[in-house]
Amino acid sequence: MPSDAYPAPFVIQRNLVDQVVDYLTESILAARFAPGERLSEAGLASELGISRAPVREAARLLESRGLLVSRPRRGFFVRSLDVAELNDVFDLRIGLERHAFERVMLRFDEDIEQSLKQQIERLCDVASGHDESAKIEEDIAFHRRVFELAGNPRLLRAFDDLSFELRLCITLITRTHDTPESIAASHWRLLDALRSGDPERCREEVDYHIGVARDSVIERLADGHNSANHPNNHQ
Amino acid sequence: MPSDAYPAPFVIQRNLVDQVVDYLTESILAARFAPGERLSEAGLASELGISRAPVREAARLLESRGLLVSRPRRGFFVRSLDVAELNDVFDLRIGLERHAFERVMLRFDEDIEQSLKQQIERLCDVASGHDESAKIEEDIAFHRRVFELAGNPRLLRAFDDLSFELRLCITLITRTHDTPESIAASHWRLLDALRSGDPERCREEVDYHIGVARDSVIERLADGHNSANHPNNHQ
DNA sequence: CTGATCCAAACTGTCGACAGTCGTCAATCG
């Protein structure tokens, strides 16, 4: 008997907490909740037709993901990032991506190349369309693939943790209008760098790639979307 | 921890969740709970004289810190790391420390040097004693100081998140018996590398330093402490 | 004696309720 292991998701018995986590995550990233907005436990619970306990536990999880902040005796608020925090997120991302790319480079082979090529092609497919959300997700998916290929699950988790804040950064602004060609080209350059086997060059390409993304976000944030977005840190 | 908001801690009104988080964290890291051990919500709650709700919320938080793993409908278990996971933790640590050291190097000045010198001296103070726990904490404190000086709170939080797993790695084994001199010397070398302003050299020193720590842990894990530690890894 | 089956105890997931706290706003006072 396979008594040990395998949660066996035959019948996916999702508990309420996970469902609430997904619901809240999507709601925040789809900007259905405004940054800084207070989330009422009771309100959410009754809205979802459940009790407050699962909502509270879900909120704790979202807090650890950086999507919510809790103020004792006040409740949970949707995280709102200022420019400094946004810079910090991208700075950490650079550190993580450098590491992931280096690890991938060390084990680069035909399979990895194919895998990344496929990912870029999927990115190209949606890049010509008008589904901005899909572009963002495929962009992130490419980078996530790199972290998968790095072969370190813990490193991947660090990226996943950060990616929620990353999406939050992007949610805060209107999406960039890069051309499909430029989006594709910038990712082909990363693959080329990996292929070259030159660590120095790879670092530079990663720094440039992430730097462009960061500047794009910051630029738009400065363009006016920052107004009336008082960050939720007081006194 | 990572959170913001310093709302006048005149009267420290700690809620139960935070207290339970601290209690559990300390219990796990002090090896009062065995790796892989099941934690009964009801048991803990009655033991602490509280209800299960705060215990559950605290456990969720510990899960996000990597100290507990939850199995649906089964409860929470103390995380137990196998050699592969342990390698992953240290690999991520290398990535983070490289980045932190680089950032510190870019803004290196007299104040930073003094701050790190103080930290190393505190490390030396405890290194000659017999309080192994203090040695570990001061060792981690030095590295945490580097992350603070890097000037990126998000990067610091990433280290804090990882540091719990790091402590867990160390908890799993008997502590290394490095001499006080070698402990001090290895950290002086890191400071020297920072002072040199040479990124390449800094990376190498960091890689070496963390690598030694990793090997030390792995070596002792292989020495026999791994037996009967069936990992409870899922997801 | 081995292995499958069944049952009771223990536990998790979820709920509704209560008490204490915080923010708001109107009434009061200088």
Next chain:
DNA sequence: CGATTGACGACTGTCGACAGTTTGGATCAG
């Protein structure tokens, strides 16, 4: 008229309870 105080309402922190599930042992067939 502006500042202060106090009460009201909303909400969080915490608790005890119930139902369905898992676990481990007792029971029974082979």
